[in-house]
Amino acid sequence: MMAEYNAFPVSLGHGDEVIAFDLGGTSFRSALLTRSGVLSHAQRIPSLNCRSLPGKSPDDIVHEIATYVADTVQGLRCASGLGGRRASIAISMGAALNAHTGKILGSGPILGEGSPSLDLDTAIQESMDDAQVTIVNDVTASLIAHSRIASLRHARRLALITVSTGIASRVLTCSVPHVPVCPVLGTQGEIGHHRIGFSLDGVPLSLKCSCGGVDHLNAFASGQGIQCVLQQARANFPEEFRRSYLNRAEAAFDGSVAILAQGLEHGDPLSKKILKAITLPIAEAIKWHFMLDPEIDRLILTGGVCFLLRDYYLGAVLENLAALEFYPMGRDAESFWADHIMLGPVSDDAGLIGAAYVAREVPSLHRRETLSLTPPYRVSRQNAVDYTVHLVDGAFEGRAFPEYLLDPFERIVLVIDAAVDELYGDLIREVLTGSHRMVATVVLQASEKQKDMTSLTELVTSFEELGVRRRKDLIVAAGGGITLDLASLAANLFRRGIPCMRIPTTLVAAIDAGIGVKNAINFRQSKSRLGTYAAPYAVVVDPLFLSSLPDRQIRNGLSESLKIALVADRALFELIEENAFRFLMTKLRCATGAELIRRSIRAMLLELSPNLYERTLDRSPDYGHTFSPIFEFAMEGLEHGEAVALDMAIATALAVVMDILNVEDAKRILTVQSTLGLPIVRDEVTVDMLIRGIEDARKHRGGRLRMPVLCGIGRVMFLDDVSRLQLLEALTFVRAWASEGALEARQSA
Numbered sequence: 001m002m003a004e005y006n007a008f009p010v011s012l013g014h015g016d017e018v019i020a021f022d023l024g025g026t027s028f029r030s031a032l033l034t035r036s037g038v039l040s041h042a043q044r045i046p047s048l049n050c051r052s053l054p055g056k057s058p059d060d061i062v063h064e065i066a067t068y069v070a071d072t073v074q075g076l077r078c079a080s081g082l083g084g085r086r087a088s089i090a091i092s093m094g095a096a097l098n099a100h101t102g103k104i105l106g107s108g109p110i111l112g113e114g115s116p117s118l119d120l121d122t123a124i125q126e127s128m129d130d131a132q133v134t135i136v137n138d139v140t141a142s143l144i145a146h147s148r149i150a151s152l153r154h155a156r157r158l159a160l161i162t163v164s165t166g167i168a169s170r171v172l173t174c175s176v177p178h179v180p181v182c183p184v185l186g187t188q189g190e191i192g193h194h195r196i197g198f199s200l201d202g203v204p205l206s207l208k209c210s211c212g213g214v215d216h217l218n219a220f221a222s223g224q225g226i227q228c229v230l231q232q233a234r235a236n237f238p239e240e241f242r243r244s245y246l247n248r249a250e251a252a253f254d255g256s257v258a259i260l261a262q263g264l265e266h267g268d269p270l271s272k273k274i275l276k277a278i279t280l281p282i283a284e285a286i287k288w289h290f291m292l293d294p295e296i297d298r299l300i301l302t303g304g305v306c307f308l309l310r311d312y313y314l315g316a317v318l319e320n321l322a323a324l325e326f327y328p329m330g331r332d333a334e335s336f337w338a339d340h341i342m343l344g345p346v347s348d349d350a351g352l353i354g355a356a357y358v359a360r361e362v363p364s365l366h367r368r369e370t371l372s373l374t375p376p377y378r379v380s381r382q383n384a385v386d387y388t389v390h391l392v393d394g395a396f397e398g399r400a401f402p403e404y405l406l407d408p409f410e411r412i413v414l415v416i417d418a419a420v421d422e423l424y425g426d427l428i429r430e431v432l433t434g435s436h437r438m439v440a441t442v443v444l445q446a447s448e449k450q451k452d453m454t455s456l457t458e459l460v461t462s463f464e465e466l467g468v469r470r471r472k473d474l475i476v477a478a479g480g481g482i483t484l485d486l487a488s489l490a491a492n493l494f495r496r497g498i499p500c501m502r503i504p505t506t507l508v509a510a511i512d513a514g515i516g517v518k519n520a521i522n523f524r525q526s527k528s529r530l531g532t533y534a535a536p537y538a539v540v541v542d543p544l545f546l547s548s549l550p551d552r553q554i555r556n557g558l559s560e561s562l563k564i565a566l567v568a569d570r571a572l573f574e575l576i577e578e579n580a581f582r583f584l585m586t587k588l589r590c591a592t593g594a595e596l597i598r599r600s601i602r603a604m605l606l607e608l609s610p611n612l613y614e615r616t617l618d619r620s621p622d623y624g625h626t627f628s629p630i631f632e633f634a635m636e637g638l639e640h641g642e643a644v645a646l647d648m649a650i651a652t653a654l655a656v657v658m659d660i661l662n663v664e665d666a667k668r669i670l671t672v673q674s675t676l677g678l679p680i681v682r683d684e685v686t687v688d689m690l691i692r693g694i695e696d697a698r699k700h701r702g703g704r705l706r707m708p709v710l711c712g713i714g715r716v717m718f719l720d721d722v723s724r725l726q727l728l729e730a731l732t733f734v735r736a737w738a739s740e741g742a743l744e745a746r747q748s749a
Helices: 058-080 120-127 138-147 217-221 223-236 238-243 257-265 269-292 304-323 333-340 350-361 418-432 453-466 481-496 507-513 543-548 551-568 570-586 591-611 628-634 640-657 663-675 687-700 724-748
Strands: 018-023 027-033 039-046 088-093 104-106 133-137 157-163 167-173 198-200 203-205 298-302 341-343 388-391 411-417 438-444 473-479 500-504 518-523 526-533 538-541 707-712 715-719
Touching (some): 018 058, 018 138, 027 058, 039 058, 058 088, 058 120, 138 157, 138 350, 157 304, 198 223, 203 223, 217 223, 217 269, 223 269, 223 304, 238 269, 257 304, 269 304, 304 341, 333 341, 411 453, 418 438, 418 543, 438 481, 453 481, 453 518, 481 526, 500 507, 507 543, 507 591, 551 640, 551 663, 551 707, 551 715, 570 663, 640 663, 640 724, 663 724, 687 724
Parallel strands (some): 018 088, 157 298, 298 341, 388 538, 473 500, 500 538
Antiparallel strands (some): 157 167, 198 203, 707 715
16 A cells, blocks of 8 residues: 655745755655746655665765765756756755754664764765755755645644654744754754653553664654554564454565555554554644644644555544643543644655745744854844734724723824814824823825825924823824825834834725735835835724725725735635625625625735745735836826726736636636726836836845736736736737726626
8 A cells, every 4th residue: 555645735936946855764856946836857766875875884875965966966957958057956854954054963764873963065065066055854844845835824833743764843933934943953843762651552662763762752653663563563462463454464464554554444453553552652742732832823744654544643643632631621622633733735745845945935944043152143033023903893983992902001193194184083082082191193194195205204203393202102093005104104213113003094004005014105206115014003994984985995995805805815706796886885884895894804914924024025915016016106196906906907917828817717807807997907008117017026026026926716826937928918918808898897787
C-alpha cells in the first residue's frame, strides 16, 4: 500500500526563479520554481546518506551532497533554458539546523549516529562559485508552504508536526512571517529527540533512536520507530500476533508502516492497539503546543506516516487528545481538537515550495528576538497590533456608542470634515462629551487636492496650539477617507504618536480606507506618496451616516465592496449581484445592506490582518489599484471608487485576454459593475496611461508588478509580465462590452 502523492495545492505567484532542493532521509528532490510560481523539471534520487554510502564519514557525505547540488544546478540551468540568468538556490534540509548559520547540528537518517555539526553552506560554496544559497529546515519549509494554502491564509499562528523518518514541530507567526528559534542554537521544535516513556498494552518498551539516543520519541513514533514497535509487538505478544492480520498480511511481514495500514483497513485489534500507542506521545505533544501557545489557530499533521495512515492516524490522535486532560476544557474537548487539528495534503512538494518561498520572499524568517552579546548588535522585535472595528447601527442617534473606549481619556480632539460637522457635528460632540471629558474640535475642508503637506502642517499646528497630550487626549477623526488619512497621519506624527479613533462617515471609509493601518497624503502629483503604518485606537462604523450621502458616494463605496468580493468572497459578490438596485435605492439602509457592510468589513480585515505592514507584496486588496492612481490624477473630478471600477474592468478584460478568467465570469462581473452605475471605460483611458500605471506599480511593489487578476470569482492570482499588446486587447474588450454588453444588460434588467 502506497500513499498517492499529488501536487501541493499552492501557487506562489510571479517572482524570481529559484532552484529548490528537498534533502530528506529517504530521497532527494529538486525542481525549478519558475517565474510564474510553479515547479518544473522535478527530479528525485535516493537519499545520499550513511546507508547508501557505507563507510563514508559525515564530512564525506556532506561533500557528496554538495557535489550533487552543484551538478543538479548545472543540469537544471541547461535543461530549463536559464542560460546565464542567475537563480538563487533554496534547500529544505532534513536535519536539525542552526537557523542563524545554516549549519547541520545532527541528522541520524542522513549522517548517522552521533554526527557532528557540519557546514553544508560552505561545502556548496566550495563546489559552486558565487552561489546564493538559502538553507532552511525541512519542517520549517513545510510549514511555510502550508501557510500559503487558501484555507489557511487568514491564520494568525500555525503549528505543524511532521511524522516521517523523523519527528519535529514548528510554530509560525503568519503575518510577519516569523519562525522563532533559540538565539544561540538556532533551533525550534526538535521534539523527536525528546525522551519519553512508552508502553504497548501496558508493557513498557525501550528502543534506540537513529541518532544513537535511547527512548526518544523518534524511536517509537517515526516511520523507522513504528517498524521497531511492530517487531517488538511480534516478540512480546506472540499469541495475539499469531491471530492478528499483521501475521496474515498480503506481503510478507517486514515491519513496515504499510503493513500496519493494511491491518487497520481490515479492522485488526492489534493494529489498533499499536496505532493508539504510537499516536499517544504525538497527542501529548499537541496538547502542550496548545497549552503553551493558545493563539495557535490550526495544527497540521504531515509527513510520510500521516500520508500513509491518513484518517486512521488523525482519528487515533483525536481519540487520545479527547482522553487527555486539557484544563480547563471538559465536554467540549472533542470538538475543540477536531476544529484545530488537520491533516496536510498528500504531497511531497511542500519542502521545495517552502524553501523556495523563504529564499524569494522572507530571508529574515528566523531573525533574532534577543540582542546578541557582541557587535554587530541586531535589534528585532515584533510590533503587537490590537484594535477593534465596531459596527454599531445607532451608535450616535441610538446612544449605543461603546463608551468604554472613551473612558481612559480626559479630552477628545475631534477632527471632522466640514460637511460632516454641519450635518452631525453636534450629535457626535454630544456622544463624545462626558462628565469629566471635554471635546475640542478642528474642522477640515477635505478634498483630494487638499490632502497635501499644507493641510497636514495646518492640522499638526492645531494640535500644538491645543496642547495635545500623548496619554490623556484622544484624537477622533470623523469623515471620509481623506479626513481619516490626514487626521491619522497627523496623530501618528505629533509627539511620535497620539491615539486616534476613526469614525468613518462614507461607505468607502467604512469598509476599506478607514479600517486598516495605512495613512497617507499626496505629494507632487503622486497619490498617497507620503505616509506611515499606524493602527487606529479603534474604529466605530455607524451606517447612520450613509443616509445623507449622495448617490455617487454610495456607488463609490459599492465599488470597494465589489473589489473585495471579487478577490476574497464569492458569496458577497452574489449578494451584490442579487441586490444591486436595492442597495442603490435604500443607500444600504436595509437588512441586506447591513449584511453587505458586515461582510465587506470582515472580508477586508481577513485579507489585511495577516499582512498589515505589507511585508508580503502580493496583496489581494491591491486589486483595482494598479491603474487607478493614474486615473485619479489624470481625469478631472473622478472619484476614488470610480477609478477603482475602471481599473477592475481593465483587469477583468486582461484576465480574459490571457486565458486566466472565462468570458462568462467576466461578462457577469462587468454586468454587476454596470448595474451599480460604475464606469467601465472612459474615452481618456489610453494604453500609454496603462503603461504608466504598470511602471508606477512596479516601483511601489518592490520592483515587480504583482498585479492581482481574477482566475475566478472570489479567487485571485498575481501577474508580473503584461505586454503592451495584451493591454491594447484588454482595452478593446472593455470598449466593445461597454458599447454592446452594457446595453444588453440594461435591457435585460
